[in-house]
Amino acid sequence: MSDADTRSLPRIVRNHRNAFGLVLAILAALTIVVTVVPGGREVVADVSGVITASYLASAFRLAVPIAFAALGGIFSEKAGVINIGLEGLLIIGAFTAIVTLHFLPETTAIWVVWTAFGLAVLASAVVALLFAVVCIEFKADQVIAGLAVWLIALGFAPFASIIVWENVNSPSFVTFSSVSIPVLSELPSIGRLFVATPPVFMLVVAVPLSWYVLNRTTFGKWIEASGEDPKTLDTAGVSVRKVRYAGVVLSGVLCGIGGAGLALNVGQFVGSGETMVDGRGWIGLTAYLIGNYNPIGAFLASFLFAGLDALQIQLQQIAGYDVSSTLIGIIPYVAVVIVLAFVGRTRMPSEAGEHYESDE
């Protein structure tokens, strides 16, 4: 879709083409379900019945890995390094969190879980740093190196699980307990939203914070310039290399939080199949493409996909729907394919994927 085609559209639609396209696609899908599919009307009635505060709370919980991966991808790619290894970083984070719990004494003491959380973030950040070295110093093709990060993590986590537990899946561990926000959690009906595990609250903070950092701080401007116009940034005396390292490592930190949040919410690492991360990093990538590199938009897309996931779980429990689970699971992937193909291109940082060499 060229700029000329869209010039006639209202400005708000033009600026948020992807989001509007997504909403249109969902509305179209809903219309089909209601009118064509037999019993579709009842399904929609059931669906609207399960959307409650506790449903939204579980959507927030499921959004944690997706949205953190999306935020990480934004920082890295805006700085000029395409990081498609988000999925791998989530796996590293999830595995490290649980393996740390294994080696620490089994108590309910709060420091144990937080140590696990911290080491998971550290591990993910270290892997991201290695990825940055490979991309920046060794000039690796970023897409292939990112894919390698995923594939290595996909092999390493089950490998190490078998070494540690003699099984690709870990046993269950004591983990985060829910935290309630005083007063707010007492509120009728929506109070349930204010009782959650720490990673959920961290997400609520991280999204606006990321937006603020990217749009209102000097560091954010460096990140932007590093991906859009590294030469100018270099001329201004800021090291493009350092900014790119910062962007990639930050993506590792954020993915570490997401992966640890995922595993510690469950209290177990599952390494079978595509591991417990199961494509959430890829959904995170789709979320920031749909959100067009905006942390808020990326979060909303993540939340939408997590909401679909939660919906599927609830529908199975309440209405006994079974058919939908797999098909609902592929909606995010179909959505991003449709968005990429029919709605519009995402505006990628112009120098992302390119190596930059300072002239000095």
Add this chain to the structure above:
Amino acid sequence: MSSGGRGSDGDRETESGGSGGSSDADRGRGGDWRNRGRQTLAWLVNASAVQRIAISLTALAFAVLVGGALVFASGFVASCRQPVIYIPLLGESCYNPVEVYWTMLEGSFGSLPNLARTLQETTLLLFTGLSVAVAFRAGLFNVGTQGQMVLGALATGLALVPLGSVLPDSVVGMLVAVPIGLVAGAVVGGFWGFIPGAMKSYADANEVITTIMLNFVATGIAFYLVSEHLGDPGTGSVQTVPVPSVARLPPTVDGSRFSVLALVGALLVAVGIFWLYDRTILGYELRTSGLQESAAEYSGVDAKRNVVTSMTLSGALGGIAGAIYVMMVHYRWQTGMPSLGFDGIAVSVLAGNNPIGVIPAALLFGGLKSGSFAVDFALGVPGELVVVLRGLIILFVAMPEFFRMIGTYYDFGDQPETAAADGGERQ
């Protein structure tokens, strides 16, 4: 040598694979994922044969070294009855990496059944490796071979079932059934490659992203169809009814699931693709259409259509891998197919994306996969080791600067990326 970007036409960014030395003003505006494929591994395609082999062997050696270190280190954590080594302060390690790799070698080539298992893997990897390589030759990165294979396998599994009651259980019947199975796999796999190809050509959607996403969609659709509609009602697993014996490729080695017919077929396909891409005008057009769209268009070639053709061909090869898997190995479609499609990326990358190079790369990787069973069985080292090696191989091959440093150090010939021929955009 960084000549700066060629002029951009409209909103399409032309390739600019060089480093920051090129003029930014010449770069097109509004870059997007779609142009990534053009420079993907271009340096490998353009390296000389000797360089390519040196690069692949070095990457393999480093992957094996890192994998060995991983195995050794994990030996300190694992519990076993007979530790192989004791290091003060660190404790006892269960695994000796040299023994692990030796067992792997023995387990892949040491006996006739082992060799048959290796060649079985090799046959499948030839198809998935060629699938990835065909796309790479045209400057396209098809990460979707896995999904194309899964859907191709399902199509083959479903198409063959009714043939059991129609065809005589003889060689004649097989001569009918096997082509039907292959065509079913190729058509559906090809269709699943056509989608991202068409989206790339006509909607500017980057094929890396779309093929990754379509993998998940393919797995989901196949799972849904089999678990809800087309599955074997007699079992609790998500699988189809077994294919009739007329559609099963006869094992060449007793007790194995390897047919030399399939291997010969795979080798012929590899040679055929080499011939197509390096010796025919169509192959030349397919290559240039992906690598240099504007140049191809200028010489009157429909570059967009050729990109679609390349992706469809790539998908069809992935689909055939699935068909062979059903007819030779598993005799039915079942959920949780092995990740041969991702292995194909490693095979192709290791082969420098050369169809003939895919042959030794597939054999090597087939040996690794087959040997991992023995390593798991005899030494208790998890077979997932090969999955780690797969990732490491891809990672190492993707680092041109790494090899240039090694190359400078040992002084073997030109630096690979100076040999760029695709418009001279590489530095």
